[in-house]
Amino acid sequence: MSLPELKYYSLTKAAKFLKCETDDILYYASVGLLDVGVRLDFSEFIKKTKWLSQQQL
Secondary structure: OOOOOOOOOHHHHHHHHHOOOHHHHHHHOOOOOOOOOOEEEEEEHHHHHHHHHHOOO
């Protein structure tokens, strides 16, 4: 059974898939030839910020 195509790749997996180096991907993104998205998880930051703001009350 084959898996469905991924919706996004890590930088390392994208380089393997494209048969290039991660630096190549970053270069093409920097000159506008490739779009690169970044996923950030702020959940821990938000939890800590809420805890800190409650401590200041």
